[in-house]
Amino acid sequence: MGFYYLIFLIILTNFVQCGVIPSRVILVDKIGKNFLFRTNSPVQGDSYQMSELQEAMIEKITQAGYQPPQDPKIHSYSLVWFYDSIKQNYTENKYFKNHTEYQFSQYPIFGSIINPNSLPSFLAKFLAKYYPIWNHDNLNVLTKELRNSLQQQEERPKIIFFHCIAGEDRTGQVFGGYVMRYMNWTYQNALDFDNHVEERKIHNASKYGLNWYCYYLNNQGKGGDCTYEPEY
Template sequence: MSRLMVFLLALSTSLLSTLSLSAYAERDEGDSPFISTELNNLPYEREWVNTLRRESSTQFNPERLQLVHCDEVSGNCLFRSSLPQKGNDFAYGELRQAMQSAYRARMGASLPARFELVDISLLNWFTDAKELQLEKQYFRMNPEKGRFKHHAIYGALSSPNAYPETMKNWLEVLPSMGEISALEDDLGYLISTVNDKPQMVVVHCRAGHDRTGEVVAAFQMRYLGMSHREAFAKANATKGHPGKPLPINPLSRNGLMWYAYYLRDVMGISTVGDIE
């Protein structure tokens, strides 16, 4: 097989897998989630589904909530969290209490008396349909509690380092490979924009670890001057089982690497540094 044929085959496989995952990020809530027979017939490896299912917890864990960053000018803050639900209820009170504790520990003061909660869910209709529906319904019925934004995150099936240098350099400029680029644009805008009252932005997946770790690490590289090595290490340091750090899964690791290459080589953010 010629080099050209190998290149085209690898390219088409990569694009198919990445675009296939991203295509369902904005499924309408009226759509029914995929059932198991549909999952078995997906035209790519099912390993990513198994990996996403590892985040099985549906109980809010306040120990997973962390204050990531507060903007000195706008007063807006970014938090990371596990799924803010308990049973079949959105854990609004527990979430606010955990935010208060994290803010006081970091800032030495109470949360602003008036703020807007922005709940950014990374859940998807493949594995999280019930929880995602509950979350969207809560804010539809209680708009005074805050606002809801949905951006499903899947990571990437393949590592950038699995490709020849010339192919990687071409693929990394594609928006679909970074996947989280639009979300990071949105996060940067939310955190930096001055409003009548500060915005407290909470980003979460299920366990508050893999997908959330990827998104937060990407934010830290893009907006806080953190290197890929440091951001990746922080993502891996989040506690999983009691007392034990749990590395982010391969999908999230790969997605973060693609975005790191995009930031460094396309956007010219040199602080990203070496990408391993």
């Protein structure tokens, strides 16, 4: 059943691209003149809704009480892997090839099929010690790159954003990793936030991926209780 559901999901996401959803455009962090956002994919059909996305981000910046940046540099991070949505990747890559004034990076996120909380505690903690070695997503790399870019102050301000397709699952995993590592959120805080971006929980693969990173961050005194399971 799970295999056929995955195939159906891959086929579906190759045809259904809904464009910018303002409720999923969320300001994550700000340092100096620079802003970091999470969002859903700006792809709608054959078009890339950059102007609509920027409008939504400027609105969120204003609502947060900040002065909107003038003529910001844009850096997009796609968390989508190629076969996950061929159309998504084709449209996005084509857009950025034609708009070299923007920066584009691709960092595919997969999540995990193994729930660390289903393992004996000692085994989960042991594996978490070596997380950067075996875990494909290795949120250490992407969260550090996002943070370093946000901290780097240049003459022009920057808007950095990351997205998957829905802006909930893999986006929620990366968001959770970032706020646990750099903003002192607990795993519970991050997961509860992710689960309330829309009226559904994030996919288990993304939840497990975030959970593994929590166990890893525990070794640095961060992340809080990684055994948390929401009741709702």
